[in-house]
Amino acid sequence: MLLRLLPGDPASSLIAVGADAEQIAAARRQVGSDLPLFQQFIQFVSGLARFDLGTSFISRTSVADEIFARLTVTVPLTLMAFCLAVVIAVPLGIIAAVKSDKWYGAAISTISQLGIAIPVFWVGILLVAMFAVNFRIFPSGGFPHGGWANPGAVIHALALPTLTIAIVMSASLLRYVRAATLDVLGSDYLRTARAMGSGFTEALLRHGLRNGAVPVVSILGIELATTFLGAVVVERVFTLPGLGSMLLLAIEQRDYPNMQGVLFISTLIVLLVGFAADIIQRLIDPRLRGTRRGDA
Amino acid sequence: MSLPLLTKKVLAGAALTAVAVAAPFAAFGQDANPDAIIRIGSLYEPQNLDNTAGAGQGITEAFNGNVYEGLFRLTDAGDVEDVLVETYEISENGLTYTFTLRDGVTFHSGDPLTAQDVKFSIERVIAPESQSSRKSSLATIENIEAVDDRTVVITLSQRSISLPYNLSYVWIVNDAATELTSSADGTGPYRLDEWRRGSSLSLTRFDDYWGQAPANGGVVLTYFTEATAQNNALLTGAIDIIPAVQSPDSLALFEGNPEFNVTEGASTTKQLLAYNDRIEPFSNVNVRKALARAINKERLLDSIWGGYGTLIGSFVPPTDPWYVDLTDVDPYDPESARALLEEAGYGEGFRFTVDTPNYDPHPIVAQFVQNELAQIGVTMDINLITANEWYTKIYQAQDFEATFQEHVNHRDIVFYGNPNFYWGYDNAEVIALIASAEASETVDEQVEKLTQANRIIAEEAASNWLYLYPQIVVSRANVSGYPINGLNSQFFAYDIEKSGQ
Numbered sequence: 001m002l003l004r005l006l007p008g009d010p011a012s013s014l015i016a017v018g019a020d021a022e023q024i025a026a027a028r029r030q031v032g033s034d035l036p037l038f039q040q041f042i043q044f045v046s047g048l049a050r051f052d053l054g055t056s057f058i059s060r061t062s063v064a065d066e067i068f069a070r071l072t073v074t075v076p077l078t079l080m081a082f083c084l085a086v087v088i089a090v091p092l093g094i095i096a097a098v099k100s101d102k103w104y105g106a107a108i109s110t111i112s113q114l115g116i117a118i119p120v121f122w123v124g125i126l127l128v129a130m131f132a133v134n135f136r137i138f139p140s141g142g143f144p145h146g147g148w149a150n151p152g153a154v155i156h157a158l159a160l161p162t163l164t165i166a167i168v169m170s171a172s173l174l175r176y177v178r179a180a181t182l183d184v185l186g187s188d189y190l191r192t193a194r195a196m197g198s199g200f201t202e203a204l205l206r207h208g209l210r211n212g213a214v215p216v217v218s219i220l221g222i223e224l225a226t227t228f229l230g231a232v233v234v235e236r237v238f239t240l241p242g243l244g245s246m247l248l249l250a251i252e253q254r255d256y257p258n259m260q261g262v263l264f265i266s267t268l269i270v271l272l273v274g275f276a277a278d279i280i281q282r283l284i285d286p287r288l289r290g291t292r293r294g295d296a
Numbered sequence: 297m298s299l300p301l302l303t304k305k306v307l308a309g310a311a312l313t314a315v316a317v318a319a320p321f322a323a324f325g326q327d328a329n330p331d332a333i334i335r336i337g338s339l340y341e342p343q344n345l346d347n348t349a350g351a352g353q354g355i356t357e358a359f360n361g362n363v364y365e366g367l368f369r370l371t372d373a374g375d376v377e378d379v380l381v382e383t384y385e386i387s388e389n390g391l392t393y394t395f396t397l398r399d400g401v402t403f404h405s406g407d408p409l410t411a412q413d414v415k416f417s418i419e420r421v422i423a424p425e426s427q428s429s430r431k432s433s434l435a436t437i438e439n440i441e442a443v444d445d446r447t448v449v450i451t452l453s454q455r456s457i458s459l460p461y462n463l464s465y466v467w468i469v470n471d472a473a474t475e476l477t478s479s480a481d482g483t484g485p486y487r488l489d490e491w492r493r494g495s496s497l498s499l500t501r502f503d504d505y506w507g508q509a510p511a512n513g514g515v516v517l518t519y520f521t522e523a524t525a526q527n528n529a530l531l532t533g534a535i536d537i538i539p540a541v542q543s544p545d546s547l548a549l550f551e552g553n554p555e556f557n558v559t560e561g562a563s564t565t566k567q568l569l570a571y572n573d574r575i576e577p578f579s580n581v582n583v584r585k586a587l588a589r590a591i592n593k594e595r596l597l598d599s600i601w602g603g604y605g606t607l608i609g610s611f612v613p614p615t616d617p618w619y620v621d622l623t624d625v626d627p628y629d630p631e632s633a634r635a636l637l638e639e640a641g642y643g644e645g646f647r648f649t650v651d652t653p654n655y656d657p658h659p660i661v662a663q664f665v666q667n668e669l670a671q672i673g674v675t676m677d678i679n680l681i682t683a684n685e686w687y688t689k690i691y692q693a694q695d696f697e698a699t700f701q702e703h704v705n706h707r708d709i710v711f712y713g714n715p716n717f718y719w720g721y722d723n724a725e726v727i728a729l730i731a732s733a734e735a736s737e738t739v740d741e742q743v744e745k746l747t748q749a750n751r752i753i754a755e756e757a758a759s760n761w762l763y764l765y766p767q768i769v770v771s772r773a774n775v776s777g778y779p780i781n782g783l784n785s786q787f788f789a790y791d792i793e794k795s796g797q
Binding site: 007008009010011012013014015016017018019020021022023024026027029030058059060061066069070128132133136139140141142143145147236237238239240241242245246249252253254 | 343344349350352353424425426427429431432477478490492493494495496498516518519520521522525528529531532533534681682683684685686687688689691692701703705708711716
């Protein structure tokens with residue numbers, strides 16, 4: 001509802017210079033901006049109840065269809081970036097914690113601190129300048145016209161955007177992994193395990209990993225959701241037809257059905273990710289299952 | 297935003313003339329590949345695929361002459377030529393047009409072109425719910441009749457000398473087609489292949505085309521939201537051509553580089569400081585003339601576009617038949633600007649707010665103008681707004697003092713003959729001239745009347761016409777045969793050749 005307070009009118013996106021009063025009135029009728037706000041809201045909610053996200057004011061096509069097409073870009077991008085970030089951050093985070101007294105442990109820690117401070121669009125622009133314009137290894141942006149019909153081309157096109165998100169994401173993730181590992185390292189149970197004859201690595205992998213993973217998984221859930229929503233910036237830098245750029249365009253055009261549809265689906269996805277993170281936490285840590293037996 | 301002062305590229309003009317001559321001929325003498333796909337990079341993605349449903353200028357670029365054809369076409373040189381019409385006759389009184397359609401034309405769906413389709417197509421444009429920009433120009437159409445399969449008779453309520461010109465923007469659509477906002481069924485040399493919204497749109501050669509087959513196998517238009525990404529794509533070979541370069545800074549990347557051709561053609565896009573002529577102080581001719589003289593437009597154009605672009609003294613670009621050079625009417629002269637303000641009773645200056653679209657080049661232009669006007673004691677406050685707000689606040693509500701805007705169309709002096717237009721210029725003589733020019737019996741008469749109207753709006757400084765945008769095409773060197781003028785944002789793709797690869 002608050003979105004409607006933005007200045008502007010969706011009808012304005014349909015008219016062109018030269019439009020006469022009759023055409024303006026027709027545009028307002030078409031987008032329903034001549035109806036009271038309350039009535040527009042009822043229309044949206046009743047549509048939602050029927051799993052109908054409505055029709056775009058501007059393109060006049062189904063909102064659900066367009067969201068689905070956009071998800072084929074944003075979901076793979078987010079997941080690829082997420083996996084890459086985990087692959088980078090988890091081992092490096094553990095090393096940074098375990099070897100915090102060595103120079104490389106400190107170096108990893110410092111670089112990750114820097115990584116957090118860098119804005120994501122700047123990383124994107126740097127990567128484009130380096131790998132696309134200079135070395136011409138990857139395309140500077142865009143999505144292959146045929147889409148997933150040619151998976152190789154898609155992966156090639158998504159390489160730089162994936163790397164961009166992964167770099168920024170792994171920096172903050174690394175800090176969490178390092179902190180969680182440091183916690184575990186200082187814990188009594190690890191000391192006990194070692195006292196009972198486990199080697200350091202074995203103790204860390206057997207007891208430490210599982211315990212350290214609990215807070216990290218909840219952070220991972222939040223990070224994944226943030227990346228999904230934050231993909232808008234990367235999509236813009238790399239001109240990708242994802243969900244974020246759809247939202248941005250819808251806001252520019254005041255295309256309320258598209259805006260509401262994207263926000264609805266994004267919220268749904270964020271809730272699902274949170275739910276999945278909760279379940280995973282319970283799988284890892286039996287104490288959270290509500291039973292009395294703990295194994296730590 | 298900082299003001300890039302005087303970044304003139306001294307050699308640009310000379311180099312440009314040389315390439316402009318060379319570009320239309322085949323590059324490198326290599327054989328063109330008849331099946332090559334021409335990859336075009338554009339900043340103007342259509343909002344939908346129907347030009348009567350508010351699709352925006354992007355649809356004209358993608359579809360006009362490529363997917364859809366009209367009875368007539370405005371060529372890149374600015375002439376109106378017959379396309380789907382074979383011959384036509386005008387009655388003595390100029391009110392009845394009898395069109396005979398070309399034989400053997402088929403739509404992409406396979407249906408033959410008939411007079412019913414033509415009737416359907418014109419009626420779509422003048423229908424109550426139509427958002428076509430040509431609707432008001434076709435208001436004199438009283439009746440359309442499909443006499444037989446190949447004959448259409450249009451009856452007008454009064455003479456309309458521009459009817460063929462206006463019909464060149466009426467797409468002839470299959471009357472059996474549905475969902476034209478997301479699909480297409482025209483008679484052009486290409487059919488729509490696929491539109492991936494937010495990203496790209498592809499056209500494929502139509503094998504049953506009635507005319508000469510295209511010199512390439514198809515077109516992919518890739519859409520960008522900002523010019524840097526577009527330039528990178530051209531630099532890295534992801535696209536072949538940019539039909540209208542919008543970022544002056546990027547030209548340095550392409551000029552003098554043998555991998556690229558840069559051409560400057562004729563443009564119809566005018567940069568304006570438009571006043572609300574209904575309200576004080578802009579209802580005062582002397583105030584408007586003072587503001588016209590206070591701005592060093594040559595320096596403005598130079599600081600934004602380097603050596604490119606043209607100065608204009610009114611709303612009419614050199615490609616309109618009623619163009620005359622009016623740059624001397626209110627030349628840069630701050631002294632006389634101050635005197636005119638004094639005469640108008642604003643010797644102490646005044647303050648106003650200018651609503652400025654938040655995209656390039658408007659904010660930079662606004663800063664420049666702000667500095668210039670400060671020199672004659674006029675304070676201009678800049679209020680940035682989005683394109684959507686511009687249409688809401690200024691175009692619809694007409695609630696503004698002054699605004700910056702670019703106007704892209706050819707032959708659009710008619711807006712000064714409409715006192716209800718957003719800028720509210722209201723001069724009985726101009727209104728009468730523009731109305732009677734349309735009812736002219738001959739083109740000469742029309743040109744004479746519109747030239748006169750053109751002189752009057754210039755004398756009265758109806759708006760402040762800052763400059764004419766340059767129309768710059770940059771392509772890879774192995775691409776040739778493209779239109780260089782891009783009038784009305786058209787971009788005919790069928791003659792483009794690409795060699796190698």
